[in-house]
Amino acid sequence: MVYTLALYVHLCALFAAFAASALTHFGxxxxxxxxxGAEVAEWLRFVRGVAVTFPLxxxxxxxxxxYMVSAASISWESGWLVASLAGVGVLALxxxxxIGARMRRLGQALAAGDRAEALRLGGDPVMRCAAWGNTGLALGIAFLMVARPPLAVSVAVLAAGWLLGVAVARPLRKPEAATA
Known part of the structure; x- marks a missing residue:
């Protein structure tokens, strides 16, 4: 029963992280x-509010x-587990x-009243690629939890997930650029 509860909590945290990811991508x-700048500030507040979900x-x-690894007597040296924990470390950092550092720079530009810099940082491709790369990496980790492949395959899955996430982050055009 405790294992089932741990699995449920694990899945709820996973669902919360993916819901927060979807909302931050929208923001x-x-x-x-x-x-x-006012519109950038509004969406920055939204993204920051949702982003508090990730560390928890x-x-x-x-x-x-x-708990589940220990309860199921899974080896901590399993390739999928080692790769998953490394992936979680990448996400946590x-x-x-x-992403946080770029958002802080955006907040500083807004506080300084630098409209041009705030608009530029609002569409920062590095921040967007990192966010989408994280989503791809998280999807890769979820796959590893189900498939449990060996280390080499696990690393390849995580790399592919991250690269696909970055590919999804294609540059977004501002409305002015779309009409020009």
Missing amino acids: EARMARARD AILVLVASGS SGPLV
Whole structure:
């Protein structure tokens, strides 16, 4: 019964992370299409509000997953598990270090009243690629939890997931550029 509850909590955290991911992608797309600093600021607040879900989801995923690995006597050296934990580490670092840092720069530009810089950073391709890369990586980790392949295959799955995520992040055009 405890294992079943841990699995349920694990899946709920996964669903919460993917829902937050979808909402942040929506907010980032709206920031990229913003016409003025006020609109960028509005969508930045939205994205930041949703993004608080990620650290909590990661903690719950790792805690519940750790319990399930131990309860099921799965080797901590299993290739899929090692790759999944490395992927979670990448997610935990790229969120605050890449995406968070870019959002802080955007917030500083807004606070300074630098409209041009805020509009430019609102459509920052690095932030968008990192966010979509994280989503692809997370989908790869979810696949590894189900398929449990060996290490080499697991690493390839995570790399492919990240690359597909980045490919989805194709540059978004501002409305002005679309009519020009």
